[in-house]
Amino acid sequence: MQSTVASFIASFGVPAVVQQSDTAAVENTWQTYGYIALGAIVLIIIVVVLIKKQHRKFNE
Helix, strand or coil: CHHHHHHHHHHHHHHHHHHHCCCCCCCCHHHHHHHHHHHHHHHHHHHHHHHHHHHHHHHC
16 A cells, blocks of 8 residues: 555656756746646545555455
């Protein structure tokens, strides 16, 4: 379970760091915060679904 969460964090974190270093594309700050919020919501949903699957798997 922890390795799955770590892989999701790594897959979302590396492109964010690479994109952050690019100073040519300047975006609106609210749009940037929107993308961060959307990514966080998607990540939370994925984690909740995986946790529910684990509970269901061990309760059988």
